[in-house]
Amino acid sequence: MSSHREAPEISKDPVADSTDVYAFVSPDRPGTVTLIANYIPLQEPAGGPNFYEFGDDVLYEIHVDNSGHGLADISYQFRFETKLTTPGSFLYNTGPIGSLSDPNWNSKQFYQVTRVDRSGAHVLASKLACPPCNVGVLSTPDYEARLGNPAIHHLAGGVSVFAGQRAEEFYVDLGSIFDLGNLRPLESANVYGKAAGLKTAPGVNATNRLNVHSIAIQVPISDLTVKGRPTIGVWTSASRQRVRVSDEGSGFLHTGPFAQVSRLGNPLFNEVIVPLGKKDYWNRQPPVHDKQFATYVAHPELASLLPVLYPGAFPNLAALDKAGTARADLEAILLTGIPSGLIKGFTNYTGAVQADMLRLNTSIPPTPASSSTFSTLGLVGGDPAGFPNGRRVTDDVVTIELRAIAGAVYPLIDPTYHVDAVVPSVTDGLTGASVTDQPLAAFPYLGVPYDGYHNPS
Amino acid sequence: MPGQDDINSPADRAREDGKERPHLSRRSILRGAAGAGAAGIAAAALAGTAMPAFAAASGPAHDTKDRVTDTDTPDQIVVHVRDARSGEIDVFRGTSQTRLRDPQLAARLVRASR
Numbered sequence: 001m002s003s004h005r006e007a008p009e010i011s012k013d014p015v016a017d018s019t020d021v022y023a024f025v026s027p028d029r030p031g032t033v034t035l036i037a038n039y040i041p042l043q044e045p046a047g048g049p050n051f052y053e054f055g056d057d058v059l060y061e062i063h064v065d066n067s068g069h070g071l072a073d074i075s076y077q078f079r080f081e082t083k084l085t086t087p088g089s090f091l092y093n094t095g096p097i098g099s100l101s102d103p104n105w106n107s108k109q110f111y112q113v114t115r116v117d118r119s120g121a122h123v124l125a126s127k128l129a130c131p132p133c134n135v136g137v138l139s140t141p142d143y144e145a146r147l148g149n150p151a152i153h154h155l156a157g158g159v160s161v162f163a164g165q166r167a168e169e170f171y172v173d174l175g176s177i178f179d180l181g182n183l184r185p186l187e188s189a190n191v192y193g194k195a196a197g198l199k200t201a202p203g204v205n206a207t208n209r210l211n212v213h214s215i216a217i218q219v220p221i222s223d224l225t226v227k228g229r230p231t232i233g234v235w236t237s238a239s240r241q242r243v244r245v246s247d248e249g250s251g252f253l254h255t256g257p258f259a260q261v262s263r264l265g266n267p268l269f270n271e272v273i274v275p276l277g278k279k280d281y282w283n284r285q286p287p288v289h290d291k292q293f294a295t296y297v298a299h300p301e302l303a304s305l306l307p308v309l310y311p312g313a314f315p316n317l318a319a320l321d322k323a324g325t326a327r328a329d330l331e332a333i334l335l336t337g338i339p340s341g342l343i344k345g346f347t348n349y350t351g352a353v354q355a356d357m358l359r360l361n362t363s364i365p366p367t368p369a370s371s372s373t374f375s376t377l378g379l380v381g382g383d384p385a386g387f388p389n390g391r392r393v394t395d396d397v398v399t400i401e402l403r404a405i406a407g408a409v410y411p412l413i414d415p416t417y418h419v420d421a422v423v424p425s426v427t428d429g430l431t432g433a434s435v436t437d438q439p440l441a442a443f444p445y446l447g448v449p450y451d452g453y454h455n456p457s
Numbered sequence: 458m459p460g461q462d463d464i465n466s467p468a469d470r471a472r473e474d475g476k477e478r479p480h481l482s483r484r485s486i487l488r489g490a491a492g493a494g495a496a497g498i499a500a501a502a503l504a505g506t507a508m509p510a511f512a513a514a515s516g517p518a519h520d521t522k523d524r525v526t527d528t529d530t531p532d533q534i535v536v537h538v539r540d541a542r543s544g545e546i547d548v549f550r551g552t553s554q555t556r557l558r559d560p561q562l563a564a565r566l567v568r569a570s571r
Contacts, residue, residue: 243535243549255535256549 003264004041004207006271007279010262014040015055016238018264019212020170021062023234023358023390026218027366028442032158033224035062035076036216036393036444037236037264043165043211046452051092051133052165052213053109054080058238059258060215065233066226070288070355074224077114077121078163078215080130082107093132093139100129100150108132111163113155113217128153130164134211136453144448152443158220160443166214167437167447170267172398173428174206181302181309183402185429186422189310203429209436209455216444221362231337231348233357234390235265235287260284265356266334266388267397272302273334287355290335294354297334298326302405313422317407320417328413333388333404338379342412346384360390369394376432380408393439393446394432402426541567 004019005011022036037060043052054060059079063072086094086106095104109130115122131151134143152162176182180192184201187193215236224232242256262283264270273296274282282293299321307318320327332338335354340347348359367374367385376396378386380403387395403409406423432438437447535549544560 241552242554243537245535253533253535255533255551256554257552 003267003269003271007283008276009280010283013261015053016058016240016262017041018236018238018262019168020267021234021236021264021358021391022393022445023232023360024392025221025360025362025364025366025385025390026443027368029218030366032218032220033232033360033362034216034218034443034445035064035234036214036446037062038166038168038170038212038214038446039238040213042207043168043213044452045134045209045211045450045455046136048135048452049090049092051107051135052211053082053107054078054111054130054163054213055238056080056082057244057252057254058240061237061239062215062217063235063237064224065287065350065355065357066224066229068229068233068351068353070233070290070353070357071286073117075116076217077116078111079114080109080111080163082109084108093135096138097132097135097140098146100131100147105132109164113161124159125153125155125161128161128163133165134449134451136451138453140451143451148448157223159223160218162214162216162444164213165211165449166444167435167449168207168210168212169393169435169439169446170207171205171396171430171432171434172207173203173430175204177398177428181305183426183428185427186310186313186425189313191309191311201429203427203434205430205434208434209450209457211449212446214444214446216446218443225362230363231350231359231361233265233287233350233355233359235263235357237264238262260286263287265358267391268401269334269356272401273297273300275301287357288353290356291354293356294331294335297330298328299324300327300330300405303327303407306406310422314406314420316418316420320407320410327410329409330404332412333409338388338412343379343384346379346389348389358391359388364389380404396427396431398430399427402428536566538563538566 005017010017017039019038019041022034024034026032026034039054039060040052059077062076064074065071066073084106085103085108089106092107093105097105110127111130112126113124113128115124129151131147132140134140140147151164152160154160173184176184182190182193184203186200187198188200237260239258239260241254242259243254245253247253260283265287270279270282274293275296303317304321307314307321331354334356336352337349337359338347339349348361350359364384367383373383375381375383375386376394377400378395379389380400386392387397387400391397403423403426406426407417407419408423410417411419437450439445439447537547537549539545539547541563544558544563546557546559546563548555548557
């Protein structure tokens, strides 16, 4: 998965568990950038009566580094507050919810957005309403028109925000990948799959028909960049106060400074790059300290496993790994951005500081989805507006990263290197079409959340 | 003389300027610890009243630690004796964390916890 339940500690704290981060020049408003951070993974839509909510005790942030030092120059902070309309009822709603202020909706959430930058903290808006969860056809009829769309708040300065439940748009065959690195389209070549007599099969989207909670903000590019530096680094973090005391009377006391418990920049970084014994530690670190994890990028465990799991399929990758060659291609993609000169007309290099951030060159215009150059494989597919130049909602980051780890882009570093013939076929067998509720064409882009009446079906 | 350090960042300290700083005398800590029953080495002083959840936030954003966020329990104090032998004590209040080094105080808290 991108970052769902990716580390031992955070897997036990779902409301603070970031799952995906997206950063892209808005296709319908190209003067703006959209930043999205998803939390609370793998939501069964029918998960009542206490449906999913953001944590009132969690500090959610989306950070932007516009100077290349691996620290936040700008942070958007989101704090939530839950209010009960009818505390005497056990129900989430006591009738159909027809609007964001409907008294039938018992457990409402509101939030405050604050921008923190060098000039200080600036509250952009308070008491903004979240939409309810998509309970079902009786409780939340006409969901998007009555509840989802009205929860898009347009603030001063051309800023728009949304926070609430959305359809999971990230697609991955979890059930296969974490079953000894199996890729169903190639499972007859997997050493264990072959022994088990498995034939090739299409991928299964394990995250389909599930929801997440999204924090999305759309801001003018000029609000995020500084002159002469169009590339920004983006990541999210969730923090909790250091002390929590269970109190008989008032519930819980939270006190002390906020400490980071989760973060996410590039998809799959903590998930498949950082070793298990350091994942929790990684979650507590800021990107500026990522040099300590660079060895796991330069020598990724997965690159050494692929030739073992698929005997004979990756001879050149095996030789590269055996030689102990540092993977400068992966270091560039994940830790510094791609310097100019490697790919004609493209760079998202932010400097020598190694830091896991999504890097978005905001000067590259969005590629229309209808264009022949649009590719969910992003830069690997010849589309410079996609991952790893930021990340769009539909980008096939699993396939991109699998192929990159398998050596697909190593010739950028060493033109004499021959990519193994199987690499263009490496995939978990999914595409954007593997998602039932498709993304929206406009902010907040993520699709309408699945309702609990029809899902699971 | 016991040491006292505000272990927050300089930016955090700057943001505290102009606000009422916590008064963390040995007596107030002990009073808080006793009020909480001193059931363990970490002692909670639960004397305050809840504040609105949305207080002001401020501060630069160069580091994830360099930021101010709100607190809904600014008058409640939690004391953590990190090391009774050296007297290293953390005092948590609101969004601040102050580190003391006071072996005598630590020893009294340890005794009170038994």
